[in-house]
Amino acid sequence: MTGGQLVTSRDLLSRRILAIDDEDANLLLLTSLLEREGYTDVRCVADPMQALDAYVDHDPHLVLLDLMMPGIDGYQLLEAFRRQARPDEFRPVIVLTADTAIHARRRALSLGAKDFVTKPFDVVEVALRIANLLETQVLYERLQARSAPAGG
Amino acid sequence: MPPIAERARSAASGWADLPLVFKGVVVVALPLVVLSMSLVSLWLASDAESRAEDDVRLTFAIQRDTHQVHALLAEAAAGVRGYLLTGQERFLEPYRKSEAEMPRTLARLDASIRDRAVRVRFERVMALTVRKREGLAGLVELARRDDPGRDAAIAAALTANKRVLDGLRAEIDTIHDLEESLMASRRARVDEVRARYLALTAISGLVGLLGSLAAVYLFSTGIVRRVRLLEGNAELLERGEPLAAFPEETDEIGRLARKLDRASALLRAREQALREGEERFRLVIEGVRDYGIFALSPEGNVASWNTGAERIKGWRADEILGQHFSAFYPEDTRATRPAEVLDRARRDGRTEDEGWRVRKDGTRFWANVVVTALRDEEGRLRGFAKVTRDITERKRTEEALRVAREEAVAASLAKSEFLSRTSHELRTPMGAILGFAQMLELDEEQLGDRQRTAVAQILKAGRHLQSLINDLLDISSIEAGGDDVALEAVDLSDVLREVRELVAPIVGNAGLAFRFEGGPDRLVVRGDRRRIVQVVLNLMSNAAKYGRTGTTVTLAAHRDGAQARVEVSDDGPGVAPADIPRLFTPFDRLGHQRVKGMEGTGLGLALSKRLVEAMGGDMTFRNQTPPARGAVFAFTLPLAAAEIRKGAA
Numbered sequence: 001m002t003g004g005q006l007v008t009s010r011d012l013l014s015r016r017i018l019a020i021d022d023e024d025a026n027l028l029l030l031t032s033l034l035e036r037e038g039y040t041d042v043r044c045v046a047d048p049m050q051a052l053d054a055y056v057d058h059d060p061h062l063v064l065l066d067l068m069m070p071g072i073d074g075y076q077l078l079e080a081f082r083r084q085a086r087p088d089e090f091r092p093v094i095v096l097t098a099d100t101a102i103h104a105r106r107r108a109l110s111l112g113a114k115d116f117v118t119k120p121f122d123v124v125e126v127a128l129r130i131a132n133l134l135e136t137q138v139l140y141e142r143l144q145a146r147s148a149p150a151g152g
Numbered sequence: 153m154p155p156i157a158e159r160a161r162s163a164a165s166g167w168a169d170l171p172l173v174f175k176g177v178v179v180v181a182l183p184l185v186v187l188s189m190s191l192v193s194l195w196l197a198s199d200a201e202s203r204a205e206d207d208v209r210l211t212f213a214i215q216r217d218t219h220q221v222h223a224l225l226a227e228a229a230a231g232v233r234g235y236l237l238t239g240q241e242r243f244l245e246p247y248r249k250s251e252a253e254m255p256r257t258l259a260r261l262d263a264s265i266r267d268r269a270v271r272v273r274f275e276r277v278m279a280l281t282v283r284k285r286e287g288l289a290g291l292v293e294l295a296r297r298d299d300p301g302r303d304a305a306i307a308a309a310l311t312a313n314k315r316v317l318d319g320l321r322a323e324i325d326t327i328h329d330l331e332e333s334l335m336a337s338r339r340a341r342v343d344e345v346r347a348r349y350l351a352l353t354a355i356s357g358l359v360g361l362l363g364s365l366a367a368v369y370l371f372s373t374g375i376v377r378r379v380r381l382l383e384g385n386a387e388l389l390e391r392g393e394p395l396a397a398f399p400e401e402t403d404e405i406g407r408l409a410r411k412l413d414r415a416s417a418l419l420r421a422r423e424q425a426l427r428e429g430e431e432r433f434r435l436v437i438e439g440v441r442d443y444g445i446f447a448l449s450p451e452g453n454v455a456s457w458n459t460g461a462e463r464i465k466g467w468r469a470d471e472i473l474g475q476h477f478s479a480f481y482p483e484d485t486r487a488t489r490p491a492e493v494l495d496r497a498r499r500d501g502r503t504e505d506e507g508w509r510v511r512k513d514g515t516r517f518w519a520n521v522v523v524t525a526l527r528d529e530e531g532r533l534r535g536f537a538k539v540t541r542d543i544t545e546r547k548r549t550e551e552a553l554r555v556a557r558e559e560a561v562a563a564s565l566a567k568s569e570f571l572s573r574t575s576h577e578l579r580t581p582m583g584a585i586l587g588f589a590q591m592l593e594l595d596e597e598q599l600g601d602r603q604r605t606a607v608a609q610i611l612k613a614g615r616h617l618q619s620l621i622n623d624l625l626d627i628s629s630i631e632a633g634g635d636d637v638a639l640e641a642v643d644l645s646d647v648l649r650e651v652r653e654l655v656a657p658i659v660g661n662a663g664l665a666f667r668f669e670g671g672p673d674r675l676v677v678r679g680d681r682r683r684i685v686q687v688v689l690n691l692m693s694n695a696a697k698y699g700r701t702g703t704t705v706t707l708a709a710h711r712d713g714a715q716a717r718v719e720v721s722d723d724g725p726g727v728a729p730a731d732i733p734r735l736f737t738p739f740d741r742l743g744h745q746r747v748k749g750m751e752g753t754g755l756g757l758a759l760s761k762r763l764v765e766a767m768g769g770d771m772t773f774r775n776q777t778p779p780a781r782g783a784v785f786a787f788t789l790p791l792a793a794a795e796i797r798k799g800a801a
Contacts, residue, residue, distance in 0.1 A: 025584035032591055068576050098579030099572060100625070102638060119583035120618055123590045 009038065012134045016041045018060035020051045020077065021096070022069040026119075030064055030096075033123050037131075048072045052080050060091070062134055067097040067108060078111040085112075090140045092133040096121060168374055168401045175374055175403075179367040186363045190356030197349025204342030210264055211335040217261045218324045218331075221277065224250040224257070225284050225320065229313060232291045236306060239295070247288060254281065267334055273327045280320040287313040378405045385409065389416050392423065444540035447526070450533045452477050452494055464519075464542045466512030477538070480509045482516060497523040497536055509540070518547035571628050578621050586614045623755035627738065630762045637680045637766040641792040644675040644716050647684050648709055654685075655692040655707070663701040664722075669708035677716045677789040679767040684789070687760040691720040691785045694756060698724040698783065715769070715788040723782040726775040735773050736761045757785075764789070 017039055019030045027044045034042045045054045048069040055063070055077075063081070067074035074095060081093060092114035097104065100118050108116055115129055228250035234243030258278065265271050291309050294302055378398075382405060385395040395416050398409040437445050437458050444461030446454055453476050457469035465472075465480060472479070478490040485507065496503035502524045509519040520541045526534045589610040596604050630637070652668050659666040677684075688707070695705045703723030710717055727735060738758040761771040764787045771787040 023580055023584070026580065026587075029584055029587040029591070033587070036591065036594070098576040098583065100575060100579075100622070101572065101629070119579045120586040120614075121583065123587050123594070 007135045007138045013038045015061040017062050019064040020045045021066040063093040082112045172404050179371050182363040182367045186360030193352040200345035207338040211331045214264050218327050222324045232288050236295050270330050277323045284316045448536040482510050497525045517542045518544040575625050623759050627759050642679050642681045644677045651688045659696050662696040664699045665704040667706040671709040675716050676792040678792050679789050683763045690756045690760045695722040717788050719786040721784040726783045
């Protein structure tokens with residue numbers, strides 16, 4: 001609160017989160033976890049074909065993405081997100097996948113994923129990673145807001 | 153005494169041995185010498201004749217002069233007598249003439265006379281002449297005196313003069329006779345000399361003729377005949393036949409003949425060697441069975457054929473010679489391929505080709521063909537050499553291998569796909585089970601005791617199942633040749649120090665002492681850092697499981713040649729020798745029955761061994777050497793290339 005420098009839990013919990021997974025059980029787990037943590041604006045997409053629309057429509061601050069999905073897989077979505085991205089934006093994607101192969105990890109990270117967690121995951125760990133990335137995002141945005149007038 | 157024939161032969165060979173220059177000189181000089189000899193003898197003959205004629209002329213001159221002496225004195229006496237009778241001066245004319253002429257005539261005679269007998273007479277004539285002239289001079293003196301005794305004195309003087317003149321005449325006659333006989337003898341000698349020299353000339357001419365004939369003969373035998381022989385030998389040499397024997401002579405022709413002989417021997421030896429080489433080469437080529445070796449004309453017609461070609465292609469030599477080699481090609485390539493192959497060989501000198509060919513019976517075989525352009529020294533194309541191999545078997549094997557490889561790759565891909573899918577299919581529900589169980593655990597204060605125990609059991613069993621799935625998938629993935637091991641240079645010492653921090657609590661919790669012998673400060677190996685950690689953790693937890701309370705677990709590392717060696721040892725019961733071979737077999741947990749409360753999937757050792765092998769190392773087990781007890785697990789990893797060089801330096 002002092003000087004507005006600290007990131008409060010309220011700053012984080014109001015952030016928009018998009019979870020994309022074709023398994024309903026996983027989506028339920030994630031939403032339960034996020035709701036338990038206190039996040040207020042979580043949207044789930046079980047049909048990957050609708051993922052991109054939801055991404056544009058919901059304009060999430062953070063995306064939780066499964067890789068292995070029918071129709072359109074996580075890699076393709078990562079590429080699509082990257083095409084949509086503005087040059088100065090920081091919109092982290094956490095990949096959550098059952099694929100433990102090293103090439104999957106490398107490929108996802110090289111396509112722009114900010115984190116890679118294999119299933120089954122530790123819910124506490126995932127919650128922490130989400131909070132960390134969002135905190136970084138808030139700080140990044142403040143830095144941008146401060147340097148933008150000076151720059152413009 | 154050597155027989156005459158032999159001597160003649162040695163003389164003949166002596167002549168033949170003389171240098172050609174000398175022979176030429178002899179042949180030319182011999183007639184010349186004879187000719188000059190006859191010229192000299194002719195000259196001598198004419199010289200002798202002219203000298204004889206001079207002598208005759210001299211004789212005539214002497215005779216004439218002696219007669220003149222007599223005549224002058226006789227005329228002077230007659231004149232003096234006339235003067236005495238008449239007293240007329242004109243009668244004294246002959247006397248004065250005589251006085252004037254006499255000394256000259258006498259001087260001439262004195263110079264001309266050579267014969268000693270004549271000279272004696274001449275001396276007397278001289279003396280008589282002086283007396284006569286004195287007598288005449290006295291008469292003339294008396295005639296001019298007018299003295300009474302004059303007539304008597306004159307008469308006496310006349311008588312005396314007459315006697316002197318008579319004596320003189322007698323002497324002159326003698327001289328005359330002597331000269332006459334001298335002349336006769338000289339004439340005879342002249343005739344004799346002339347006859348002798350004529351005979352000499354005739355002989356010379358004859359000898360000259362014979363000499364010329366001899367020279368021609370010598371030339372013919374010594375040079376012409378031998379040159380003809382040599383010419384014959386040169387023709388024999390040209391035809392490559394043995395040369396006729398040539399006499400051993402040392403002149404130029406003899407030497408030439410010997411050189412020709414040597415050249416012939418040399419040529420024949422070379423020809424022989426060449427023929428033998430060619431024959432051998434031909435036999436080798438013809439005898440080769442595994443390679444079809446044959447020649448083509450520049451147009452591509454078969455020019456030679458060997459056993460191998462017959463065996464591979466089925467045609468006999470007499471069936472295929474002269475045919476175009478496109479007959480070996482199947483219908484689909486016959487029109488284009490042969491020309492292309494020859495073009496390439498012509499351009500590049502050599503070309504290799506592989507493809508289907510047909511045999512005489514129409515069956516196909518897969519051939520490897522090497523075509524080489526054959527060019528002569530001027531670079532003109534003389535044809536092509538073609539070597540054909542039937543590699544149908546090899547082709548078939550290669551094809552089978554290729555199919556097998558493709559199938560293996562496909563199988564591996566299928567397996568990877570299967571693993572990936574299985575992994576996904578197993579983990580996804582596990583994710584839900586563990587996730588929700590964890591969620592419940594987070595809110596456990598809201599649960600009753602029974603629920604709390606149930607959640608704890610769900611989590612425990614779920615985590616065991618998860619690690620089982622992980623190990624199983626790791627093993628399967630490695631066996632399928634997956635890329636789960638990423639090799640790079642890793643500092644093993646650093647990794648072990650890290651692992652030490654992780655395992656110290658595990659070992660401590662098991663009530664064991666932990667000893668760490670990390671080896672050198674830096675030990676760079678080729679491996680996957682994550683996997684090395686996994687293997688060491690596995691071995692350490694294994695050792696912690698089996699070690700008896702109060703004993704020590706040791707983690708040690710050291711360099712061993714081009715490898716790093718890591719050993720994990722405990723003081724536990726070790727492994728029964730009969731069980732050692734089963735140690736690294738999946739799901740074969742030795743001692744499971746003996747040790748209570750032991751955790752583990754039964755895959756740890758099997759997975760560790762496979763991981764180490766995937767990184768190029770090896771894992772072994774041994775029991776401690778008695779009296780020490782316990783198990784020793786050891787694994788090796790190859791040192792990084794830079795490390796090996798450092799160690800070698």
